[in-house]
Amino acid sequence: xxxxxxxxxxxxxxxxxxxxxxxxxxxxxxxxxxxxxxxxxxxxxxxxxxxxxxxxxxxxxxxxxxxxxxxxxxxxxxxxxxxxxxxxxxxxxxxxxxxxxxxxxxxxxxxxxxxxxxxxxxxxxxxxxxxxxxxxxxxxxxxxxxxxxxxxxxxxxxxxxxxxxxxxxxxxxxxxxx
Numbered sequence: 001x002x003x004x005x006x007x008x009x010x011x012x013x014x015x016x017x018x019x020x021x022x023x024x025x026x027x028x029x030x031x032x033x034x035x036x037x038x039x040x041x042x043x044x045x046x047x048x049x050x051x052x053x054x055x056x057x058x059x060x061x062x063x064x065x066x067x068x069x070x071x072x073x074x075x076x077x078x079x080x081x082x083x084x085x086x087x088x089x090x091x092x093x094x095x096x097x098x099x100x101x102x103x104x105x106x107x108x109x110x111x112x113x114x115x116x117x118x119x120x121x122x123x124x125x126x127x128x129x130x131x132x133x134x135x136x137x138x139x140x141x142x143x144x145x146x147x148x149x150x151x152x153x154x155x156x157x158x159x160x161x162x163x164x165x166x167x168x169x170x171x172x173x174x175x176x177x178x
Contacts, residue, residue, distance in 0.1 A: 001066040012062070019059035025120050027052045032124040045126035053114060060110050068102040069095070101177050108170040112163045129155055 001012050019027070032048040035041045043051075072095055080090035122131045133151045140147050 001062070002069050016059050016063060019055055020063070024052065024056055024117055025123060027056065028120060028124050045121065045124045048124060049118070049121040049126055053118070057110070057114055061107065064103060064106045064110065065099070068099045068106070071102060072098055104170055104173050104177075108166055111166055115162050115166075116159060129158060 001009060001016070003009060022030075028048060031052050032043060032045060035043055035048075076094055076098070077090060080094045085093065118128060119130045122128055133155050136151050137148045
């Protein structure tokens with residue numbers, strides 16, 4: 001999106017807006033059920049999930065990168081040119097280090113959102129942690145009617161254990177680059 005080519009920008013804008021406006025659940029349904037109907041493909045739920053999360057993640061991350069690149073002040077580019085740096089050197093030594101530092105909190109947020117959003121894949125028949133939790137609750141409903149709290153507490157802890165190290169890594173990187 002930072003390129004000057006209008007055709008490339010238009011194509012990327014349509015892709016970005018389509019993916020960002022469409023809820024992930026609708027995207028899952030479109031890929032899983034829609035491609036079967038439209039193209040005759042027989043995609044598994046897992047492959048459909050990978051496709052949707054790849055499309056969504058790249059669209060979101062590309063917009064974050066675009067925003068981080070555009071947030072670099074123009075005088076940074078001008079200063080690099082005044083020092084005699086070539087365009088690749090400008091990006092390697094001046095622009096990209098600043099962009100990466102700005103991207104860390106944003107990308108960590110995106111990664112944790114993606115981890116939490118994977119619970120939607122249960123809607124297309126993929127067995128994941130929430131589906132297993134529901135099955136455990138249903139199987140023990142008569143013998144332990146209050147088991148739902150404990151089961152969902154375990155699910156919460158598992159999601160927490162998946163996201164917390166990522167958050168710690170972000171804190172470490174932010175402190176290291178201060």
